[in-house]
Amino acid sequence: MAEEEVDVDEEDVFLAFAQRPSPPRGPLRRAMDKAFFIFLVLFLTLLMLEAVYKLLWLLPWEKFGDWLLRTPQKEEELEL
Numbered sequence: 001m002a003e004e005e006v007d008v009d010e011e012d013v014f015l016a017f018a019q020r021p022s023p024p025r026g027p028l029r030r031a032m033d034k035a036f037f038i039f040l041v042l043f044l045t046l047l048m049l050e051a052v053y054k055l056l057w058l059l060p061w062e063k064f065g066d067w068l069l070r071t072p073q074k075e076e077e078l079e080l
Contacts, residue, residue, distance in 0.1 A: 025033070
């Protein structure tokens with residue numbers, strides 16, 4: 001099928017969406033927007049913390065234990 005090409009100026013497209021300014025948001029709507037934004041930030045923070053926890057859980061912590069605590073292996077061998 002052949003599509004017909006319509007001569008539309010770029011300005012006409014923008015004018016279709018900008019017929020009048022949007023009305024100001026009321027105080028209840030602004031409070032709901034703020035509450036939703038806070039909820040969204042907390043939810044995404046919890047998701048990121050859970051992902052970091054799961055990634056850190058997979059690390060072999062036994063191998064890193066001495067390195068993290070800076071305990072030299074020679075000192076442990078002397079105690080044995």
